[in-house]
Amino acid sequence: MPRITRPDNHTEGCKCPSGFNGDGINNCNDIDECKEKIACQCPNCKCKNTWGSYECSCSGNLLYFKEHNTCLSKDVATSGGVRRYMDSEIRAIMAQYMPLGNEGEILVHGSHGDI
Secondary structure, three states, rough: OOOOOOOOOOOOOOOOOOOOOOOOOOOOOEOOOOOOOOOOOOOEEEEEEOOOOEEEEEEOOOEHHHHEEEEEHHHHOOHHHHHHHHHHHHHHHHHHHHHOOOOOOOOOOOOOOOO
């Protein structure tokens, strides 16, 4: 079992690492994120508990996106849907740091083809 102690061997302030629960002194037990429904709760998600963590996947012809806890069709990915989705996410993040004011979308000239 993982155990965290400070270099001076005092147990005050000891805690279990992420993905475990317990007192951090005598025991740290793996949290089953799947069983406790902490992770992979989107429709079509499959959850597999691992030591100190978990893995999510999707059933069928779907891809899992952890940041948004969602599954998207692989067909959408090949038709540019994921690219458009990621572009919108990037624009949203950039807008936090570089506000565009009243400007609309920036037009991009040229073609990216199938990426």
